[in-house]
Amino acid sequence: MTTRTALFLAIVVFSGTGGEICATRAMKSIGEVKGFAPHVVFSALGRAFRVGWMWLGIALMALSFYSFLALLSWSPVSFVIPASALSYAVGALGAKFLLGERVNGLRWVGVLLVCLGVALAWAG
């Protein structure tokens, strides 16, 4: 793996999970959305987009997406998707240390199995 590939892979994984964690923080700050009626959903999203974390999250997710596309331009998809499955483990770590979620042993085993499964499903 070249330095450029490793760098872009790191951006895809860390920027993508970082963006989702920021968006989660924004959504948690507006509270549980109760009901799926269009006016309830739009009002909740309107409040979420007034939180700075949401915009930081979207910027990081966009950076991850464009890095992913760039990575695909020189690396095969059968490498890029299995390698980016690392996001599941990084995301669980981020959720534990940045969002204060209680990730118990069962959830860790599940996350690691999903990581391995996504990597195998694409590598195969």
Add this chain to the structure above:
Amino acid sequence: MFSRDALRGVGCRGRGSVGRPDWASPLILGMKRLKRKTHLLVVLMVFFSSAGDILLSKGMKQVGSVSVASPASLVQAFLHTIVNGTIWLGIGSFLMFFVCYMLVLSWADYSYVMPASAIGYAIVPLLGYALLGEAVSSTRWAGVGFICLGVMLVGRTPPRTTEPE
């Protein structure tokens, strides 16, 4: 939020069942309701994300191969793209995916939703095999098995482990 595990072993006598205090029933009902709506939103996320992939892929095939030889050909490809209905349906599907994702994150753990939504990676090869008769390699079957097992284990944990803000 109290997890079901936390409620286990509480030794007070209650009206409904032996070993469960009176205040536990609404909490368990609340957890069940939370789990049910989390699962519904995860299913919708997987559906809209897969539909978006398929629609965008189909739309781009209708547009044809994009030439990057000159700015004029790029502009022409862009114009063909924005008048294509299938692409707009794909974009709509991704927007719906994003809305469902954000809604579910307003109450559920990120470390619960993220691995649970990976079930889409298992469903696509399964559907390809069952409906289209596509060949699936043994490595891919192993991957599908690991994903299903992983999602099942994550699904056995409480969807929310933090206090609502």
